[in-house]
Amino acid sequence: MTKQHYQMYIGGAFVDARSGERMDVLSPTTEEPLFTVPNGASQDAVAALEAAQAAQRGWAQTPAVQRGEVLARFASLILANREQLAQTLVREMGKTYRLALGEVDVAADFINFPAQSARRIEGDILPSDLPGEHIFIHKVPYGVTVGIAAWNFPLALACRKIGPALATGNVMVVKPPSVTPVAVLRLGPLAEQAGIPKGVLNLVTGGGSTMGEELVTNKITRLVSMTGSTATGQHIFRQAAQNITAVRLELGGKAPFILLADGNVDKAVEAAVVSRHLNSGQVCTCPERFYIHERVYDQFLRKYCGRVAQLRIGDPMDDRTDIGPKVSAGETDRLEAIVQRAVDAGAKVLVGGKRPTGEQFRRGHWYEPTVLSDCTNAMDVMREEVFGVVSPVMRVGGFDEALALANDSDYGLAAFLFTRDLANVHRAVAELEFGEIYVNRPMGEQRQGFHNGHKLSGVGGEDGRYGMENYLEKKTMYVNVS
The missing domain is CATH 3.40.605.10 (Aldehyde Dehydrogenase; Chain A, domain 1)
Incomplete structure (x- = not known):
């Protein structure tokens, strides 16, 4: 060539x-x-x-x-x-x-x-x-x-x-x-x-x-x-x-995705699928860690895993493709390593968790969309920027816990919140330490807004x-x- x-x-x-x-x-x-x-x-x-x-x-x-x-x-x-x-x-x-x-x-x-x-x-x-x-x-x-x-x-x-x-x-x-x-x-x-x-x-x-x-x-x-x-x-x-x-x-960013008990689960699932997997997860405002209220945890995981499992990996020029390759071998290696460390620390792989097999993937930099459950906030996958199609999910008991965990990060770029309670929205404005907050919607800033990060x-x-x-x-x- x-x-x-x-x-x-x-x-x-x-x-x-x-x-x-x-x-x-x-x-x-x-x-x-x-x-x-x-x-x-x-x-x-x-x-x-x-x-x-x-x-x-x-x-x-x-x-x-x-x-x-x-x-x-x-x-x-x-x-x-x-x-x-x-x-x-x-x-x-x-x-x-x-x-x-x-x-x-x-x-x-x-x-x-x-x-x-x-x-x-x-x-x-x-x-x-x-x-x-x-x-x-x-x-x-x-x-x-x-x-x-x-x-x-x-x-x-x-x-x-x-x-x-x-x-x-x-x-x-x-x-x-x-x-x-x-x-x-x-x-x-x-x-x-x-x-x-x-x-x-x-x-x-x-x-x-x-x-x-x-x-x-x-x-x-x-x-x-x-x-x-x-x-x-x-x-x-x-x-x-x-x-x-x-x-x-x-x-960099490490966006928390918070779904409270009163949030619309279906709407949250769709927003999570789009936001986490856009550009093969290589977006600084992607949700990088999921804090799901215990009352809707199982429902969210079941629906989210079902949607993630349907995503198609392959030729980026094919209209049917959802996930293309990672940009480089080094990025793919890093993604694989951080997933393995999470599994070694007790996380469970519900979807993906490996490189795809088959002749189509013999060359190039590929990794399957991955969902991990039973994560803790001490894991690297919850603290380091992953920048790939990996969704670590953690159960929380309420908004106070979710806020504390979300703010327990060196990063402060974007955050996601799903709730029907306006009081929770006001608390998020006051207490979430992030420059960009998406409430009940997927990511995507607009030209007339302001895109800025806090902390690192x-x-x-x-x-x-x-x-x-x-x-x-x-x-x-x-x-x-x-």
């Missing part, structure tokens, strides 16, 4: 790494090399940052409405290339084609929302204590920003950063993940067609210890927005401290007007005309 080679996009030009080095992008379905991309290093990062710096002033001075118009064209071109981008996502990441189409739609929406909001950026005018004076608080772009995207939704997560960064007058260098970089690199020609000025958007590929470190520690960079693991986010936080560079980190799940946040403001810093002017 002939491998397609994709180039970086720096300063409006399509370029290879200055070293000439390339790296392979492998299929998680067949393990075959599909593409090659430049293996950029620090010198390529500097070139991209300098190109961005040269373009920043002109872009910031462009009227906000014009920036929005350019971004709207960019979003339209993303949608015009929907099928090609979706097929690329399937090939490099392994997600189902249905989900890949949805990711392209979301990516375009992540551009469109800030494009429509560009002219709505507001400052403040405050009265002064002095005569003949006003205090003006302006919101201004940081300048050169860096976006680092995770591998599970590479296109959408890149656009989630590009949209608000560019709409608010910043320029950006985007580094997609090395394991799934191609769909993001394909944005380069679309940016050019949309009329995004040279240097305003740059797309680079390379290793985290070379390319990534330069992007974060270089003095040109004024803000870093990263989506990924907590360990990587902590490392970036430490690196950014050298220059007091602003950081926005959306990191991150700082900053994205989406909506608060997400836009994360790309703006304040400048206060005391204007005295007396």
Whole structure:
């Protein structure tokens, strides 16, 4: 099979790494090399940052409405290339084609929302204590920003950063993940067609210890927005401290799924099936641990196991497929190990619990949807981010116990609650230590909301007007005309 080679996009030009080095992008379905991309290093990062710096002033001075118009064209071109981008996502990441189409739609929406909001950026005018004076608080772009995207939704997560960064007058260098970089690199020609000025958007590929470190520690960079693991986010936080560079980190999660005795069991089951298994469980807001009230525990488990057992694993391009491959061998090995540790500690496998067999699964990175019962909160499977199709289930006696167990975690990204009692909902708002709470529904944030984590799940946040403001810093002017 002939491998397609994709180039970086720096300063409006399509370029290879200055070293000439390339790296392979492998299929998680067949393990075959599909593409090659430049293996950029620090010198390529500097070139991209300098190109961005040269373009920043002109872009910031462009009227906000014009920036929005350019971004709207960019979003339209993303949608015009929907099928090609979706097929690329399937090939490099392994997600189902249905989900890949949805990711392209979301990516375009992540551009469109800030494009429509560009002219709505507001400052403040405050009265002064002095005569003949006003205090003006302006919101201004940081300048050169860096976006680092995770591998599970590479296109959408890149656009989630590009949209608000560019709409608010910043320029950006985007580094997609090395394991799934191609769909993001394909944005380069679309940016050019949309009329995004040279240097305003740059797309680079390379290793985290070379390319990534330069992007974060270089003095040109004024803000870093990263989506990924907590360990990587902590490392970036430490690196950014050298220059007091602003950081926005959306990191790991360990979402609790709480079903109380008064909750709608059927509705909870369906929400759990969708939310836990979307993208083969590789979503930071997936429910990762289940706290089910003892009065509905058996009913929930019976119905949930029945639904999970019906999920189909296989070719992600097949419309009948529910579960595609894991993104890499390492991720599959990690999933297998954490399930085995849970079983060794006393958990029972009710569904799955192993790699599928058969010729179809001889190559690729596969794991069966798995349900574990008799879990305890001390097990690794209840404390570490699994990021796969494993559902550890635990019986609880009431809401007080569920709240305590849910909050007994280093993470605070998302949580789920199923109850008919409004008092319980109010308690969840006040007591659940998570930035995003889904009540009586499956996961899925909306563009006008705000997606942020507490504790080790991150700082900053994205989406909506608060997400836009994360790309703006304040400048206060005391204007005295007396």
